[in-house]
Amino acid sequence: MNSNLKQLSTAVVAVLVFALLLLFSSAFFKGLRLDMTEHKLFTLSSGSQRIIESIEEPIHLYYFFSEESSRELTQLRTYADRVEALLDEYVSLSNGQLILTQIDPMPFSEAEDQADGFGLQKVPVGSAERFCISDWLAAMRWTTRK
Amino acid sequence: MKNITTILNREFASYFTTPVAYVFILVFLVLSSAFTFYLGQFYERGQADLLPFFNFHPWLYLFLVPAVSMRLWSEERASGSIELLLTLPITLWDAILGKFLAAWLFTGLALLGTFPLWLSVNYLGEPDNGAIAASYVGSWFMAGAFLAVGCCLSALTKSQIVAFILTGTVCLLLVLAGFPLVLNFFQDWVPALILDLIAGLSVIAHFMAISKGVLALTDVIYFIAMIGLWLTLTRLVLQAKAAD
Amino acid sequence: MIEVENLTKQFGSMTVVKDLSFELGAGSVLGFLGPNGAGKSTTMKMITGFLTPSSGSVRIQGYDIANHRQAAQAEMGYLPEGAPSYEEMTVAAFLKFIAEIRGARGALIRQWVDRVTDTVSLRAVLHQRIETLSKGYKRRVGLAQALIHDPSILILDEPTDGLDPNQKHQVRQMILDLSDQKIVIISTHILEEVSAVCSRAMIINAGEIVLDDTPEGLCQRAEGHLSVSLRINGVSDEALSQACSELPQCGRVALINGGGVRVYPAEALKGPLAALQALMKANHWQPEWIQQHEGQLDEVFRSATGGRLQ
Numbered sequence: 104m105n106s107n108l109k110q111l112s113t114a115v116v117a118v119l120v121f122a123l124l125l126l127f128s129s130a131f132f133k134g135l136r137l138d139m140t141e142h143k144l145f146t147l148s149s150g151s152q153r154i155i156e157s158i159e160e161p162i163h164l165y166y167f168f169s170e171e172s173s174r175e176l177t178q179l180r181t182y183a184d185r186v187e188a189l190l191d192e193y194v195s196l197s198n199g200q201l202i203l204t205q206i207d208p209m210p211f212s213e214a215e216d217q218a219d220g221f222g223l224q225k226v227p228v229g230s231a232e233r234f235c236i237s238d239w240l241a242a243m244r245w246t247t248r249k
Numbered sequence: 250m251k252n253i254t255t256i257l258n259r260e261f262a263s264y265f266t267t268p269v270a271y272v273f274i275l276v277f278l279v280l281s282s283a284f285t286f287y288l289g290q291f292y293e294r295g296q297a298d299l300l301p302f303f304n305f306h307p308w309l310y311l312f313l314v315p316a317v318s319m320r321l322w323s324e325e326r327a328s329g330s331i332e333l334l335l336t337l338p339i340t341l342w343d344a345i346l347g348k349f350l351a352a353w354l355f356t357g358l359a360l361l362g363t364f365p366l367w368l369s370v371n372y373l374g375e376p377d378n379g380a381i382a383a384s385y386v387g388s389w390f391m392a393g394a395f396l397a398v399g400c401c402l403s404a405l406t407k408s409q410i411v412a413f414i415l416t417g418t419v420c421l422l423l424v425l426a427g428f429p430l431v432l433n434f435f436q437d438w439v440p441a442l443i444l445d446l447i448a449g450l451s452v453i454a455h456f457m458a459i460s461k462g463v464l465a466l467t468d469v470i471y472f473i474a475m476i477g478l479w480l481t482l483t484r485l486v487l488q489a490k491a492a493d
Numbered sequence: 494m495i496e497v498e499n500l501t502k503q504f505g506s507m508t509v510v511k512d513l514s515f516e517l518g519a520g521s522v523l524g525f526l527g528p529n530g531a532g533k534s535t536t537m538k539m540i541t542g543f544l545t546p547s548s549g550s551v552r553i554q555g556y557d558i559a560n561h562r563q564a565a566q567a568e569m570g571y572l573p574e575g576a577p578s579y580e581e582m583t584v585a586a587f588l589k590f591i592a593e594i595r596g597a598r599g600a601l602i603r604q605w606v607d608r609v610t611d612t613v614s615l616r617a618v619l620h621q622r623i624e625t626l627s628k629g630y631k632r633r634v635g636l637a638q639a640l641i642h643d644p645s646i647l648i649l650d651e652p653t654d655g656l657d658p659n660q661k662h663q664v665r666q667m668i669l670d671l672s673d674q675k676i677v678i679i680s681t682h683i684l685e686e687v688s689a690v691c692s693r694a695m696i697i698n699a700g701e702i703v704l705d706d707t708p709e710g711l712c713q714r715a716e717g718h719l720s721v722s723l724r725i726n727g728v729s730d731e732a733l734s735q736a737c738s739e740l741p742q743c744g745r746v747a748l749i750n751g752g753g754v755r756v757y758p759a760e761a762l763k764g765p766l767a768a769l770q771a772l773m774k775a776n777h778w779q780p781e782w783i784q785q786h787e788g789q790l791d792e793v794f795r796s797a798t799g800g801r802l803q
Contacts, residue, residue, distance in 0.1 A: 106492055106545065110485050117485075121478040124470060125449045126442070132466040139379040140462035188461055255593045259579070266581045266622075329577035333638070336541040337594050338567040492545040493504070 144185070145192055155193055158200040166190060167206050167218050252339045256347025257354075264355050269320075274359045277313055281305065281363055298376045302366055303384045303460045307424050307453050310395050315416035317356060318399020319409040321348050322487075326407035335491070341484050349400050349480060356392040360385060380462030387459030390472035391452055395420050397479035404486040420452075427451025494518055495540070495646065495676055500549035502535050502700075509535045511700040513549070517693075519645070522672045524691035524708075525680040528798050532700040533680040534574050537650050540678070541571045553646060567596070570644035572652055576635030580624035584615055584634055587623060588641060595642040609637045612667065628655040636664065640671075647677045653686060665690050684790040688712075698798040708790065715788030716745075716757055716796065719764030723783035724753040725773070736776075742768040753782075 138146045147155070168183050187205075194201045208215040208223075264270040284305040325331035334344055370376045398419050403412035425431050427448050435444055448454075455468040500513040510532040517523055525533040538544040540551050542558045542565060551558040553565035579587055585606065592605045610616050613633045618626055623634055632655060639647060652668070653661040668677055668690050681687065687694045688708045696704040696711070704711060712718060725733055734746045734754045744759040756765050766785050773780060 106488075110488055114482065114485050117478055117481040121474050122446055124474045126446060128467045128470045128474075132470065136463050136465035136467075138463050139383040141377045141379045144377075144380075145461070145463050184461070252594060255590065259582075259590045262586075263579065263581055328580065329573060329575050330579055332538070332543050332573040333571075333577055336543050336566055336569075336571045336573070337591070338563045338596075339594060340563065488545075491543065 145188060147192060147196065152196060155196045155201065156198070158197055161200050161202055164190065164193075164201060164203045165206060165217075165221065166203060167208050167214075167221075167223060169209075170207050171209065252343040253347045253350070256339070256344060257351045260348050260351035261354060264351070270355065273313065273316065274362055277309070277359045278362055280309055280313075282366065284309065285366065299366060299370055299381050299384060300460070302363070303388060303456075306388045307391065307456060310392055311417055311420050311424065314356065314392055314395035314420065315399050315413045317352050318396050318416055319403050319412040321352060321400050322404040322483075323407055323409045323412045327409070335487075341487055345400070345480055345483050345487075349396060349476075352396050352400070353389075353393050356396065357389050360389055360392070377462065380460075383462045383464050384460035386464065387456050387468070390459070390469070391456045394423075394452060394472050394475040394479075397476040397483075398423070401479045401483040401486060404483050404490070423450055423452045425451075427454040494552075494554055495678075496550075496552040497536075497540065498550045498552075500536065500539060500551065501547050502532070502539060502544065503547045509700050510539070510546075513697075513700075513702060515695070515702070515705065517676050517678070519676055520673060521693055522668060522677040522679065522691045524687040524694045525678065525697055526682070526684070526687055526694055526794060527680075527697035529682070531697045531798070533697055534650055535700075536697070537571075537648050537678065537680060538573075541569060541648055542566055543573075567642075568644060569646045569648055570639035570642065572635045572639045572647075572649045574650040576632045578623050578631070578634055578638065581622065583620050583622050584626075584637075585619045587634065588637055591638045591641050597642070605641050609641045612640060613637045614663075629657060629660050632656060632664075633660075636667075645675055647671065647675055649677065649679045651681055652679055653681070653683065661686075684794060688790060696794060696797045703797045704793065711793050712788035712790055713762060715790075715792040717786050717792055718758075718788030719762065719766070720755055720757045720786045721764065721766050721769055721783065722749060722753055722755040722786070723769065724781040725778045726781050728778060730754050736772065737765075737769065740765065740768050740772065 138144070166187070168187075190203055194203050206214045206217065208218040281302060285299075285302040288301075288305065322331065325334060335341075367381060370381075371378070395416070399412065399416040402415040402419065403409070405415070406412055427450070432444065432448055435447055439447075449471075455471045458465060458468050495515075495517040497513060497515050500510055501508065502510040513532075513536060515523075525536065527533050535544065539546045540553075540558070542551075542562050545559070551565075554568045556565035556568070558565045579590075582590070588606045588609065589602055592602045595605075597605050610619060613636050615630070615633055615637055618630055623631060626634070632652070636649070636652060639649065647668075649668075653664050656664060665686065668679065671677065672690070672692070679686070679690070691708055694704075694706065694708050694711055695702050704714065706714070723733075724730070730748055730752065734748060737743050737754065737756050738746045742759055742763065742765040743756050744765075745757045747755045747757075749755055756769065758764050764785060769783075772778075
């Protein structure tokens with residue numbers, strides 16, 4: 104009976120250690136990473152880093168990407184993944200000052216109205232009805248690229 | 250240490266004394282290529298990378314890894330050789346690590362067998378080989394995490410089929426953990442901390458993070474912690490079975 | 494030296510081994526006897542550290558199996574029930590693996606494998622896969638792995654099960670040869686094996702030691718030990734049995750099917766033979782035949798284990 108108790112407590116401790124590692128490792132080891140891509144795609148230049156770190160009041164970023172319309176556009180989806188990853192990178196360096204909201208503008212939804220409100224254009228693409236990606240974001244990405 | 254390598258060598262060699270190993274490697278190569286070219290639209294994308302190849306790995310591993318791990322302990326229990334192994338002068342960790350590492354190396358070997366795909370993209374274009382290397386590392390870690398789950402669950406039963414199904418189910422849960430469908434289900438009635446934990450369990454999130462080309466310590470820790478947890482549980486299962 | 498103290502094992506609510514205690518020194522061969530399910534194998538699994546006892550302790554050459562498991566296991570060679578092995582391996586590869594785990598390095602590995610191959614005559618099948626071997630050879634492979642490091646203690650669970658009479662004889666001879674300096678525990682349900690190789694025998698029933706003695710000592714406990722059967726010319730069996738039962742040295746008297754009378758001693762180890770001879774002399778009876786019996790182990794076994802089918 105005694106050994107059962109010991110085993111049970113070992114199991115509980117193991118699970119707890121695991122949960123703690125999972126919950127807090129991202130906070131502790133945030134900066135420790137190895138960018139293995141050849142062109143250091145996910146490493147920002149020191150200039151960009153300085154700018155992002157010095158943001159003093161919260162800035163909201165809205166990223167529109169339509170899952171449905173882009174379904175057949177694999178190239179564009181890959182590109183969108185990159186944009187998303189880069190945005191995540193900005194956010195993670197900004198000490199919470201950059202707030203990213205991802206929006207999928209489904210047809211006839213509130214999100215679509217929101218996209219219209221930002222002045223995004225619907226462009227017919229292939230068989231899909233519409234598709235939008237923020238010009239501004241593409242521009243932003245352009246300026247940070249070395 | 251010497252005991253671990255002795256057991257590792259024996260286990261690793263035993264994969265190749267039966268046709269199982271060859272069948273496994275063949276199935277892995279055929280399926281991963283088929284997924285890449287047909288479902289992943291390798292050519293249609295016009296991109297020189299291996300993303301469509303790696304994107305399918307979590308799903309492929311869901312049934313291929315349990316097929317490797319199911320025999321780790323269940324077979325020993327069924328044949329009685331576990332009684333021989335555990336009465337040799339070795340620690341439980343020697344036995345567990347030897348077996349786990351042999352299985353992990355074996356899946357690594359199967360993974361390396363996909364190098365023709367890598368050659369193809371290099372022939373067709375100029376892929377980011379750094380990102381591809383990171384993806385291979387991520388995929389191997391993911392296989393390791395699944396194997397550790399399978400190692401623990403196969404110690405529970407002498408039936409390989411039961412071990413296979415249990416492992417597949419638990420791995421599926423780990424894959425699905427990060428999906429909105431699952432998170433929405435929990436959202437309303439669990440505290441935020443637990444919800445974070447469930448989202449953090451997601452194998453796919455950590456695998457995708459590595460496979461885009463960035464080897465972050467957080468993701469590596471996730472996989473190592475996963476392996477450590479399940480191997481610790483394996484040891485507890487073996488101890489409980491001895492006391493049962 | 495093996496010291497077993499108050500060893501108990503429960504599976505759920507069932508007690509398989511109850512409060513077992515014994516000590517065993519070098520040079521002894523102990524035979525565990527008992528019906529199937531008596532707890533012989535479970536006891537061996539606890540001695541070798543495969544199962545954890547519910548309570549009680551086992552010490553092997555001074556090492557407690559619970560706290561110094563590895564050191565204790567290094568002293569023992571163990572043949573588990575059914576002689577399991579890694580059947581996909583060749584005999585040579587399997588023995589090499591065991592030798593390595595048992596601590597042999599370099600040239601010593603070969604030496605150990607060579608020696609044990611000769612001891613149990615495996616040379617002919619050394620490079621065959623174990624799964625292709627006959628039951629007898631598999632058992633010998635099991636014996637070989639138990640013997641490979643020349644352990645001071647051998648625990649053999651049914652070592653001759655499934656062997657043909659020649660092989661059985663061979664294995665018993667081997668155990669006898671080894672037993673001078675070693676401690677050997679074998680379990681068996683073949684009674685002749687106990688008389689053939691053991692210096693001590695324990696009959697276990699329902700998890701408890703019911704008898705613990707030398708094989709000869711066990712035989713003497715048989716009801717039939719020193720009993721006499723006889724038939725007298727010209728005297729009816731009924732009259733004879735009547736006369737016998739009046740003697741104080743005679744216990745139970747039974748009529749033998751097909752003629753004759755069997756007279757059991759009234760007190761163990763004191764046979765009625767002399768008293769019967771005196772009776773015959775006094776009445777001038779001529780025996781048609783007369784015979785004194787030795788106790789049979791199976792009689793002891795049956796009476797000790799209740800003779801029930803388990």
